[in-house]
Amino acid sequence: MQLSPLPTLPQRLSTRGVDVIPGVAVCVVIAIAATVIGRFVPILGAAVPAIVIGVVISLVRRPAGRLRPGIAYSSKFLLQCAVVLLGAQLSLTSIFQVGVESLPVMLASLAVCLAGAWLIGRRMRIQPRLRTMIGVGTGICGASAIAAVAPVIGAASAEVAYAISTIFLFNVLAVLVFPLLGHLLAMDPHTFGLFAGTAVNDTSSVVATASVFSATALGFAIVVKLVRTLMIIPITVTLAVVEARRSSGDEKMSARQIGTLVPWFLIGFLVVAVVNSLGVIGPGLREMLVQASIFLIAVALAAIGLSTDVAGLRRAGWRPLALGAILWILVAATSLGVIWLTGGFSR
Template identity: 75%
Template sequence: MNVAPLPTLPRRLSLRAVDVSAGVCACVATAAVATVVGRLVPVAGSALPAVVIGVVIALVRRPAARLEPGIRFSSTFLLQVAVVLLGAQLSLPIILQVGAESLPVMLGTLAVCLTGAWLVGRALRIEPRLRTLVGVGTGICGASAIAAVSPVIGAASAEVAYAISTIFLFNVLAIVLFPLLGHALQLDPHTFGLLAGTAVNDTSSVVATAGVFGAAALGFAVVVKLVRTLMIIPISIGLSVIEARRSAGGIRMTPRRVLGLVPWFLVGFVMVALLNSTGVIPLDLRAGLVQVSQFLIATALAGIGLSTDLPALRRAGWRPLVLGAILWVLVTATSLAIIAATGGLGR
């Protein structure tokens, strides 16, 4: 067995730390300003100001290339760590209960979204792979689903970029519009968490949207979103079978690849919640972990804002954006309809 890389691990980690430090510092500084804004204007929270400040900075002057590794690190890994820490405010029985309660809404919205992507995408004359990517990105979990599905269907890098750019736009809009919708409909935190967890795309956007609405909605929304993320597995397997029959352009699913589709932070979230269920996490430590998580969320969203790429959105053209908008409205309307049908709006 070749263990040559092990002696170089400390050096590689230190080089990686140096590589991301500047970008992380930029995101942390933006998050600190957003936190101050959130304390001055509590209704805004820290998540929304973080992404808005980041977007404004990116529009005025795109961050230098040396900041990009740290910005990507902040918007991905630090967000995943934040999600893991959020498990400290939940217990395993609650997670199982939420998963069972949200399953009808998740399955209903996913079915409507994928059907809509096929029908509307064909009507708009969007290439099949691109409409599939926009469909799974909207119906499951944004960029994560797009990244998981793209090799399965043999999508080109340009198609992946177009799909992610389209989803990104509606992620940002969701952070602003969904809390307003929730308050207009007078939704309680439980119901809004279910809506946000099933109708908002990326995990980061779900966390930010629920956080803006209220801290009480955050934990519930994250659980719903993480359960929804698991839909990547059956969808990827199904697309793999279809692609294998149609052409040799995709890849075949293996047990190892199926296991690799389970996000590590989902496992970490469940493990922390399991520890919390046993009572081994003291109350003071639990409160501290939640506060750290909230700051990491602001840091991650600052990174997402700073990585805004308007030229990529322009290159995507109007058709994917129209498809994304229609699917977004369909998923939101379906989620609200199923919640109402099951008595959720009357809580």
């Protein structure tokens, strides 16, 4: 492979910047509008309005050719940068403290969800990439998990849009139903925090669900949810290995080859989490990084909305939505069952 001369690097970066700036600027404007909407309607967050605005704009008028490089850049590279910054929410201390209690619930619900996505989704004849994203979105952490696996499995914009929309619908239902269920089952705040942190997906929806139940349940639910975010790493790496083996004809891969498949943004995610654990990132900077991550996800989802093939959404039909409903029920039931088996209701 012939490397480009170093002296031409500034010129090449400048040319690249000129290409992507128009499209990125449009996505940023949409993300700002989505963020404002999310402030007024916290349950929506910024992600869902961003992708909806993008889809509506694309329906009215497809983005011009000069905007497309920036839209593609936003939907891929900026999305990966957002995943890196998510690591600022985690610390090794919180992982160890919460992990012992919540790990059985998280692992059981994730295993049931992924198995259900594969088996049920296959029987329902749903496209593999779409059922994978609905599975990881339901089993791990909603839009963040979908953002992490989408580039690894080569998902189309329409598939990403459908998966995120499906996850959001059941997040809204969780906010309405789960607090009532918690009171019906006479859960204490700690137990409900564990349930909400493992059975609800996006952070904004976890916050809404737990706060509706009680203020005491909120803190523990958020920590459980953030520890659950770590499941992105093994799932994404496994999917990368599976995709690579599929494309190479199921040939055996060495450990070194597998190592090269680890996406750079997952390594960055871990590095940021470790740095945060060492106390290098202060509270003010941590909040800035978290907010930057949320905003970059909105920028990326605006780009995905702008490039969405709406006809592809129509072709997907009702089956993916039905799969999302089934997985949502399976995750909630598994979480409750494991909490009961481990004595959570007898606290």
